[in-house]
Amino acid sequence: MSIVVQKYGGTSVGTPEKIKKVAARVTAAKAAGHDVVVVVSAMGDTTDDLIALLNQITESPDAREYDMLLSTGEQVSAALLTMAIHSLGFKATSLTGWQAGVHTEDIPSKARITHIKLDRIQKELGEGKIVVVTGFQGIDSHGDITTIGRGGSDTSAVVIAAALKADVCEIYTDVDGVYTADPRIVKDARKIKTISYDEMLELASLGAQVLHPRSVECAKNYGLVIHLRSSFSNEEGTYIKEGTGMEKTDVVNGVALDLNIAKVGILKIPDKPGIAAKLFKTLGDAKINVDMIIQSIHSSGNFADMAFTVNKTEMKKAVEVTNKVARELSAEGVVSDGDVAKISIVGVGMISKPGVAGDMFEALGKNGINIEMISTSEIKISCVIKAEQGKKAMEILHKEFNLGK
Amino acid sequence: MSIVVQKYGGTSVGTPEKIKKVAARVTAAKAAGHDVVVVVSAMGDTTDDLIALLNQITESPDAREYDMLLSTGEQVSAALLTMAIHSLGFKATSLTGWQAGVHTEDIPSKARITHIKLDRIQKELGEGKIVVVTGFQGIDSHGDITTIGRGGSDTSAVVIAAALKADVCEIYTDVDGVYTADPRIVKDARKIKTISYDEMLELASLGAQVLHPRSVECAKNYGLVIHLRSSFSNEEGTYIKEGTGMEKTDVVNGVALDLNIAKVGILKIPDKPGIAAKLFKTLGDAKINVDMIIQSIHSSGNFADMAFTVNKTEMKKAVEVTNKVARELSAEGVVSDGDVAKISIVGVGMISKPGVAGDMFEALGKNGINIEMISTSEIKISCVIKAEQGKKAMEILHKEFNLGK
Numbered sequence: 001m002s003i004v005v006q007k008y009g010g011t012s013v014g015t016p017e018k019i020k021k022v023a024a025r026v027t028a029a030k031a032a033g034h035d036v037v038v039v040v041s042a043m044g045d046t047t048d049d050l051i052a053l054l055n056q057i058t059e060s061p062d063a064r065e066y067d068m069l070l071s072t073g074e075q076v077s078a079a080l081l082t083m084a085i086h087s088l089g090f091k092a093t094s095l096t097g098w099q100a101g102v103h104t105e106d107i108p109s110k111a112r113i114t115h116i117k118l119d120r121i122q123k124e125l126g127e128g129k130i131v132v133v134t135g136f137q138g139i140d141s142h143g144d145i146t147t148i149g150r151g152g153s154d155t156s157a158v159v160i161a162a163a164l165k166a167d168v169c170e171i172y173t174d175v176d177g178v179y180t181a182d183p184r185i186v187k188d189a190r191k192i193k194t195i196s197y198d199e200m201l202e203l204a205s206l207g208a209q210v211l212h213p214r215s216v217e218c219a220k221n222y223g224l225v226i227h228l229r230s231s232f233s234n235e236e237g238t239y240i241k242e243g244t245g246m247e248k249t250d251v252v253n254g255v256a257l258d259l260n261i262a263k264v265g266i267l268k269i270p271d272k273p274g275i276a277a278k279l280f281k282t283l284g285d286a287k288i289n290v291d292m293i294i295q296s297i298h299s300s301g302n303f304a305d306m307a308f309t310v311n312k313t314e315m316k317k318a319v320e321v322t323n324k325v326a327r328e329l330s331a332e333g334v335v336s337d338g339d340v341a342k343i344s345i346v347g348v349g350m351i352s353k354p355g356v357a358g359d360m361f362e363a364l365g366k367n368g369i370n371i372e373m374i375s376t377s378e379i380k381i382s383c384v385i386k387a388e389q390g391k392k393a394m395e396i397l398h399k400e401f402n403l404g405k
Numbered sequence: 406m407s408i409v410v411q412k413y414g415g416t417s418v419g420t421p422e423k424i425k426k427v428a429a430r431v432t433a434a435k436a437a438g439h440d441v442v443v444v445v446s447a448m449g450d451t452t453d454d455l456i457a458l459l460n461q462i463t464e465s466p467d468a469r470e471y472d473m474l475l476s477t478g479e480q481v482s483a484a485l486l487t488m489a490i491h492s493l494g495f496k497a498t499s500l501t502g503w504q505a506g507v508h509t510e511d512i513p514s515k516a517r518i519t520h521i522k523l524d525r526i527q528k529e530l531g532e533g534k535i536v537v538v539t540g541f542q543g544i545d546s547h548g549d550i551t552t553i554g555r556g557g558s559d560t561s562a563v564v565i566a567a568a569l570k571a572d573v574c575e576i577y578t579d580v581d582g583v584y585t586a587d588p589r590i591v592k593d594a595r596k597i598k599t600i601s602y603d604e605m606l607e608l609a610s611l612g613a614q615v616l617h618p619r620s621v622e623c624a625k626n627y628g629l630v631i632h633l634r635s636s637f638s639n640e641e642g643t644y645i646k647e648g649t650g651m652e653k654t655d656v657v658n659g660v661a662l663d664l665n666i667a668k669v670g671i672l673k674i675p676d677k678p679g680i681a682a683k684l685f686k687t688l689g690d691a692k693i694n695v696d697m698i699i700q701s702i703h704s705s706g707n708f709a710d711m712a713f714t715v716n717k718t719e720m721k722k723a724v725e726v727t728n729k730v731a732r733e734l735s736a737e738g739v740v741s742d743g744d745v746a747k748i749s750i751v752g753v754g755m756i757s758k759p760g761v762a763g764d765m766f767e768a769l770g771k772n773g774i775n776i777e778m779i780s781t782s783e784i785k786i787s788c789v790i791k792a793e794q795g796k797k798a799m800e801i802l803h804k805e806f807n808l809g810k
Contacts, residue, residue, distance in 0.1 A: 016461035050481065056421035058488045065491070068499050069484035072477035076455065079474035080462050086470070087463045094473050099548060120548070143504060143525070 003125075003166040004029050007039040007135065007157035011174045012231035013077045014044035016084075022231065023084035025172075026130060030090055035125045037164065039135045039157035040081055042073025063108035067137070067147045071097070074134035074153070082132045092130040095120060097146075098139035100131075102156065106140040110149035113138055113156070116163040133160060151212020158215045162222035169219065169226050175210055176230035177237035178203060180403035181255040185391045188404030192253060194239045199253050202346040202380040216240065251349035251356055252401035257394045258342040261291065262315035263372065263384055265307040266322055268332035279306065279325050286321045288314050292342070292375040292382065307373060309384060312338055340372065341390035344382040345397055357381050363400040369393050408530075408571040409434050412444040412540065412562035416579045417636040418482045419449035421489075427636065428489035430577075431535060435495055440530045442569065444540045444562035445486055447478025468513035472542070472552045476502070479539035479558070487537045497535040500525060503550065505536075507543035507561065515554035518543055518561070521568040538565060556617020563620045567627035574624065574631050580615055581635035582642035583608060585808035586660040590796045593809030597658060599644045604658050607751040607785040621645060656754035656761055657806035662799045663747040666696065667720035668778065668789055670712040671727055673737035680709065684730050691726045693719050697747070697780040697787065712778055714789060717743055745777065746795035749787040750802055762786050768805040774798050 006026060013019050022038075030036045050069050054061050061069075078094040085092040101117030124131045135153025140146045148155060154171060161169035176191065178200065183189040195203075197220035204213040211228060219226050219240065229237025269275050276295060283290055292309045310318045315338050322334045343364075350356045357374075360381055364371060369392065373384035385393055398404060411431060418424050427443075435441045455474055459466050466474075483499040490497040506522030529536045540558025545551045553560060559576060566574035581596065583605065588594040600608070602625035609618040616633060624631050624645065634642030674680050681700060688695055697714045715723045724741045731739050748769075755761045765786055769776060774797065778789035790798055803809060 016458060019462060053421060053481070053485060054488060057424060057485050058492045061488050062491050065484045065487045065499055068487075068501075069481060072480045075477045075480075076458070076474060079470045080458060082470045082473075083459060083463045083466050086467050094470055096473075096550075145501075 002034050003037065003164050004034040004168060004170060005037045005039065005157055005161035005164065005166045006170045006172060007153060008041065008172045008231060009153065009174070010041040010044050010047070012172050013040055013081060016080065019043075019077070019081050020084050020087075022081060022172075023088055025231070026081075027085060027088045027090045030130050036130045037121060037125070037160060037166070038081065038130065038132045039153060039160060040074060040077045040132060041135050041153040042070075043077045043080075046073040046076065064144055067108050067145050070147055071134070071137045071145045074136055078132045078134045085130055085132070090130055091128050092132060093124050094132045094134070095124070096134050097137035097156070098143075100133040100160070102133075102138035102160070104138035104140050104146045104148060106142060106146075108140075108144070108146055111138065111140060111146040113148060113159045116160060118163055121160070121164070151214045154212045154215035155218055158218045158222075158224060158226065162218070162224045166224070169224055171211065171215075171226055171228050172231035173210055173228065174230065174232070176233060176235060177228055178210060178240075178254070180253070181394050181398045182257060185257065185394050186255070186398045186404075189398065190404055192238050193236075194241065195253060196242060196348050197240060198379055199346050199348055200240045202344070202377065203254055203256055211240070250347060251353050252345045252347035252403065253349070254346050255394050255397045255401070255403065256344045256346065257390050258344075259387060259390055260312050261309045261340060261342050261384070262312045262318075262336060262338040263307060263309050263340045264315065264318050264322055265305065265335045266326050266329075266331050266333075267305055267335065268303045269306060269326075269329050270331075271302050271304040275304065275329055276306065278329065279322065280308075282325050283318065283321055286317065288318050288321065292373055292384065294373050294375065309340075309342065309373070339387045340384050341387045341393075342382050342384055343390060343393040343397065344380055345401065346380045348379050350381070351378050359400065360397060363396050364393060367392070367396050369396070407439050408442065408569050409439040409573060409575065410442045410444065410562055410566035410569065410571045411575045411577060412558060413446065413577045413636060414558065414579070415446040415449050415452070417577050418445055418486060421485070424448075424482070424486050425489050425492075427486060427577075428493055430636070431486075432490060432493045432495045435535050441535045442526060442530070442565060442571070443486065443535065443537045444558060444565060445479060445482045445537060446540050446558040447475075448482045448485075451478040451481065469549055472513050472550050475552055476539070476542040476550045479541055483537045483539045490535055490537070495535055496533055497537060498529050499537040499539070500529070501539050502542035502561070503544035505538045505565070507538075507565070509543035509545050509551045509553060511545040511547060511551075513545075513549070513551055516543065516545060516551040518553060518564045521565060523568055526565070526569070556619045559617050559620035560623055563623045563627075563629060563631065567623070567629045571629070574629055576616065576620075576631055576633050577636035578615055578633065579635070579637070581638055581640060582633055583615060583645075583659070585658070586799050586803045587662060590662065590799050591660070591803045591809075594803065595809055597643050598641075599646065600658060601647060601753050602645060603784055604751050604753055605645045607749070607782070608659055608661055616645070655752060656758050657750045657752035657808065658754070659751050660799050660802045660806075660808065661749045661751065662795050663749075664792060664795055665717050666714045666745060666747050666789070667717045667723075667741065667743040668712060668714050668745045669720065669723050669727055670710065670740045671731050671734075671736050671738075672710055672740065673708045674711060674731075674734050675736070676707050676709040680734055681711065683734065684711065684727065685713075687730050688723060688726055691722065693723050693726065697778055697789065699778050699780065714745075714747065714778070744792045745789050746792045746798075747787050747789055748795060748798040748802065749785055750806065751785045753784050755786070756783050764805065765802060768801050769798055772797070772801050774801070
């Protein structure tokens with residue numbers, strides 16, 4: 001008998017009504033002859049509500065107690081979903097992370113899963129039950145409850161599916177798949193039927209925020225097929241799996257736009273070894289996540305210009321830190337701009353097809369879009385442009401690479 | 406070092422502000438040199454909110470899933486209280502029922518605690534930590550989360566205190582002790598300094614609902630001293646412990662009034678063996694809890710009259726069932742009255758002092774209060790009277806037995 005793992009996010013189980021709909025979908029898979037394991041997130045705003053409570057108690061919550069508090073959210077939704085499944089006449093049981101054998105590192109609030117002891121899940125499946133597991137959590141070597149950080153429930157689902165050697169890990173969300181571009185911006189954006197892990201990883205970190213990169217990376221490691229689909233329809237979504245060379249004819253598979261970035265530049269730094277390390281180590285110490293980094297030689301000789309992008313909400317803090325470093329390095333000054341966007345194209349096909357970058361830059365240029373920064377990986381090219389030109393750039397590139405066909 | 410166990414109910418931890426006050430009290434006990442274990446209930450309305458959620462999912466929740474759902478309530482308050490204790494600069498850790506080693510029967514929703522494995526609690530105490538344990542819950546032999554039914558958190562606290570051989574189990578609530586009568590009714594009602602387990606048991610089941618009888622019975626079994634006190638003041642409350650004969654000079658220790666009862670009578674039943682069994686077995690099958698039962702021979706000869714009291718909310722259902730039985734037994738009819746009250750006096754001293762019942766009946770009678778039913782135990786006498794005379798009766802008996810001194 002084949003095993004299917006399904007994961008439902010917070011919006012999919014946001015209300016009792018929605019939980020009943022999820023129960024119908026889960027039991028349909030069981031009725032179709034599969035063994036079914038379901039991984040759930042906390043209901044809608046539950047996690048935010050719990051954090052609001054703790055903010056009234058303390059500004060610096062202990063990480064272990066934070067996990068103790070937050071892990072209740074998934075326990076509530078798992079119990080309610082199990083009751084809803086019972087109402088439809090199916091056998092089911094809910095399991096917390098520790099009951100499901102999800103073992104993690106001894107690091108509260110951001111533990112990684114180390115291994116899964118499948119005994120309990122397999123026992124319950126063996127009794128014909130649908131098993132509902134709380135996502136986002138596990139147990140450490142001390143017997144303490146841990147949560148596993150951002151993208152937690154997706155990762156829980158993938159790891160459990162991999163351990164069970166499931167045929168597929170279905171991740172249900174409020175969008176119906178991965179698109180060649182944001183369908184709200186590009187009219188003929190097309191749902192991608194199949195995408196490789198690497199492409200999905202680039203897209204996931206680029207603003208097409210449907211799947212956390214961590215879960216994709218984990219699926220890649222195990223060669224597990226993810227089926228990302230809508231919890232509100234029965235249509236097939238997007239399969240994320242290893243691409244086979246023969247199928248890969250598309251050079252570019254998608255365009256992504258990220259409006260949530262800001263650019264910071266530090267100008268005319270007297271060039272000497274270690275200046276980049278000095279800047280980015282200081283930013284790291286201040287817990288500022290830096291995305292793109294560009295360093296160029298200044299036209300006037302022994303100076304360097306350096307620029308980087310950060311999350312828009314961190315711009316102010318980043319500028320403060322950079323100003324301090326600029327003084328220490330005797331740089332000329334610091335500039336920043338919150339009015340920028342990052343437009344990217346992603347595709348495994350780029351690796352073997354030179355000239356894609358040139359095509360991209362040309363398409364943008366001849367449409368009057370100025371490129372402020374460029375960063376590339378093997379399967380992705382990103383450009384920082386003016387925010388107001390972001391949507392136009394997406395349409396241009398979608399057309400340029402013929403993605404709407 | 407002495408061990409103190411403190412239990413805080415739902416109203417005591419109802420808001421973040423109140424939780425901070427509880428933290429202040431807990432840390433004061435630690436600062437005074439005690440090892441401190443705290444048992445908490447769920448915050449205020451949390452349990453009701455969770456039940457409202459599940460009612461939107463199903464009318465007949467599975468008991469195991471019900472426990473999975475409800476046990477999150479105490480986990481939230483335990484984590485928040487622990488954070489509040491940290492804010493005051495003390496070391497503390499929260500433990501769920503299963504982490505604290507609270508083992509129960511394999512009976513969801515109304516499991517009894519079978520034993521406590523103290524390893525984890527003692528390890529944490531040994532590291533100088535205040536230990537905050539979730540009340541109302543444990544773990545069964547399958548590794549499933551169980552809740553332990555009504556009066557759960559009080560019972561958790563008492564059992565943990567007994568296992569730890571604590572000096573005292575302090576139960577904090579919204580009243581400041583046990584009174585000789587309801588102080589809202591009887592002006593000179595007096596807080597009782599010390600009361601025996603048996604007296605407290607009678608009072609607890611008689612409407613002075615400050616402590617669940619189950620926790621008192623459990624404390625009695627272990628000879629554990631309970632200190633029932635207010636979470637809003639520093640005054641001593643009432644100690645519940647084994648009375649020593651020498652101290653016991655009071656015949657009557659308290660008066661209790663229960664306005665939440667109803668009387669049902671079944672008239673002129675042809676008397677033959679088994680009629681009482683027939684009636685009360687049928688009521689039991691209908692899940693109706695019967696309190697007082699009186700059977701008397703009817704003046705006209707071979708007939709019996711029978712009367713009983715039930716919770717007022719169950720009167721209608723009880724009358725329906727009784728009507729059915731009345732027809733089967735060829736009785737003359739069924740009468741009921743929801744407008745009654747039960748007034749009781751309680752005192753260990755009664756055992757050795759005859760005539761107390763007579764004093765009680767006389768005091769009521771000469772004040773124009775008619776007694777409709779009487780029931781007695783070794784340390785308690787209860788009378789059913791008209792509801793409107795309940796408060797007056799309480800004042801009369803409080804005075805008659807000189808309780809205001």
